Amino acid sequence: MTAFDQLERQLREATVARRRRRFSRPLAVLALAAACVAAFLVVEAGGPRQRDDEREATAPMVPFLAPDPDKIVYVHATTVTIRPGGLRDVLVTEEWHRGRETHRIVSGTNADGSIAALDHVIDEHGTMRQIGADKPAGAKPEAEITGDYRVYHSRPRSGDEATDDATNVIATEQAGFLAGFRKGIAHGRLDPREDLTFAGRPARRYHVGPDPARTGPHSPDQSFFVDRDTGAPLGFVSTLQLNPDEAPMTSTQTVDSLQLLDPTPANLARLRTLTFKRR
Amino acid sequence: MTDDELLAAAVAGDGDAFAAFYRRHSALVIGYLRRRVPEPELALDLAAETFAAALLGVRRYRPGGLAVAWLLAIAQNKLLESLRRGRVEAAARRKLRLEPVVYDDADLAAVEERAAAGAAQLSRLLAELPGDQREAVLARVVDEREYTEIAAALDCSPQVVRQRVSRGLRTLRTRLEDRA
Numbered sequence: 066m067t068a069f070d071q072l073e074r075q076l077r078e079a080t081v082a083r084r085r086r087r088f089s090r091p092l093a094v095l096a097l098a099a100a101c102v103a104a105f106l107v108v109e110a111g112g113p114r115q116r117d118d119e120r121e122a123t124a125p126m127v128p129f130l131a132p133d134p135d136k137i138v139y140v141h142a143t144t145v146t147i148r149p150g151g152l153r154d155v156l157v158t159e160e161w162h163r164g165r166e167t168h169r170i171v172s173g174t175n176a177d178g179s180i181a182a183l184d185h186v187i188d189e190h191g192t193m194r195q196i197g198a199d200k201p202a203g204a205k206p207e208a209e210i211t212g213d214y215r216v217y218h219s220r221p222r223s224g225d226e227a228t229d230d231a232t233n234v235i236a237t238e239q240a241g242f243l244a245g246f247r248k249g250i251a252h253g254r255l256d257p258r259e260d261l262t263f264a265g266r267p268a269r270r271y272h273v274g275p276d277p278a279r280t281g282p283h284s285p286d287q288s289f290f291v292d293r294d295t296g297a298p299l300g301f302v303s304t305l306q307l308n309p310d311e312a313p314m315t316s317t318q319t320v321d322s323l324q325l326l327d328p329t330p331a332n333l334a335r336l337r338t339l340t341f342k343r344r
Numbered sequence: 345m346t347d348d349e350l351l352a353a354a355v356a357g358d359g360d361a362f363a364a365f366y367r368r369h370s371a372l373v374i375g376y377l378r379r380r381v382p383e384p385e386l387a388l389d390l391a392a393e394t395f396a397a398a399l400l401g402v403r404r405y406r407p408g409g410l411a412v413a414w415l416l417a418i419a420q421n422k423l424l425e426s427l428r429r430g431r432v433e434a435a436a437r438r439k440l441r442l443e444p445v446v447y448d449d450a451d452l453a454a455v456e457e458r459a460a461a462g463a464a465q466l467s468r469l470l471a472e473l474p475g476d477q478r479e480a481v482l483a484r485v486v487d488e489r490e491y492t493e494i495a496a497a498l499d500c501s502p503q504v505v506r507q508r509v510s511r512g513l514r515t516l517r518t519r520l521e522d523r524a
Contacts, residue, residue, distance in 0.1 A: 067447075067450070067451055067454060068388060068445045068446065068447035068448075068451040068454075069370060069451070069454065069458075071445050071446065072366070072391075072392050072395065072442075072445050073363050073366055073367060074363075075440075075442045075443065075445075076359075076362055076363055076366050076395055076396070076399060076440075076442075077359035077360060077362065077363040078359060079359075079396075079399060079440040079441070079442060080354050080357060080358065080359040080361070080362040080363075080399060081357055081358075081359040082440075082441075083357070083399070083440070310506060310509055310510035310513060311510075
């Protein structure tokens with residue numbers, strides 16, 4: 066048997082095995098895939114590094130990007146994605162984050178107007194508790210939403226197809242929403258234009274071009290915008306060329322609200338408690 | 345079966361379908377990689393990782409595209425990743441729990457044969473395209489140049505280059521399917 070035959074046999078067997086495993090965990094994979102997309106939109110930022118002299122000259126956006134570690138960072142953001150062909154998705158993210166603890170609610174509008182939503186809390190040890198739910202359009206208050214409850218661990222377990230996804234999602238969310246901006250600014254190039262605005266605010270733009278080492282179809286072009294006066298993250302625009310012969314997919318995320326909350330019992334409870342109810 | 349049909353069947357768990365897809369395009373992928381790396385064993389290793397990554401991402405393949413272009417884009421990513429890291433990653437193979445492929449001198453000689461066959465296959469396909477489409481597809485898909493750069497070289501707008509690439513890929517797809 067040649068090396069080519071060996072590879073062919075292994076690919077054949079892996080195809081069948083993957084199908085079998087996928088059937089065993091469909092809901093988990095779907096839920097995590099949605100979370101992965103949300104995480105990717107926020108954190109993915111490779112590309113050419115900014116030179117040290119450029120970074121020094123443009124870096125003083127400290128309060129929002131390196132907040133007091135005792136505070137809880139609360140973010141409400143809306144991401145609008147236009148796909149090739151004009152399909153439009155809206156994703157709303159609400160996050161409470163402190164240290165390695167995160168509570169995030171992500172909801173996206175389906176084509177029929179219903180809303181698919183994920184509510185998950187990650188503790189400092191990397192265990193994620195999640196409730197996934199569909200709620201009809203014009204839904205009831207979030208506290209009344211019920212859904213399926215699952216627990217994911219960040220530590221890999223052999224034989225679990227979803228483990229890598231879970232590990233990635235948990236690591237990303239433990240880093241917090243602002244990590245994406247920190248990375249974008251550290252790796253990006255400052256746009257010298259002084260007249261830029263984003264979401265109606267005077268803005269500075271940090272551009273992270275497609276990673277030259279990943280010039281295939283999965284390397285996004287990203288622009289991170291921060292408030293020119295306060296340094297507060299305003300949002301970002303990401304374009305991803307999926308196929309060379311069609312329009313790129315464009316995602317625009319706008320930070321609707323960003324607050325630093327005191328660690329009061331009520332705020333800590335918000336950080337550590339799922340909003341949705343178990344079905 | 346067409347590539348789209350094979351990949352759809354692979355998504356449904358048909359191992360023979362993905363094996364057939366591999367057999368159909370392994371020479372092309374090896375030919376593409378062998379032109380860009382100094383050693384045949386490196387081309388073989390990258391090809392294995394390319395097909396493993398293709399299988400992992402097969403659900404993301406959109407029917408109606410050109411599967412060969414999709415596959416070559418994955419090969420390109422794997423190649424660039426290996427250049428950047430100084431080694432061939434086996435992440436996709438690990439995920440699929442594939443064992444390392446053991447090869448001997450005969451296999452390495454076969455890599456060279458397949459590479460030549462793959463290069464010839466690509467050349468034949470491209471030769472059948474109208475000249476303007478061939479130039480555009482070569483520059484964009486094979487040489488991976490930017491649209492603006494190609495437009496400057498061909499003395500036309502980037503939009504025109506996009507149209508030529510798009511039409512060229514469509515033509516290639518039709519011809520590949522006719523032969524399948």
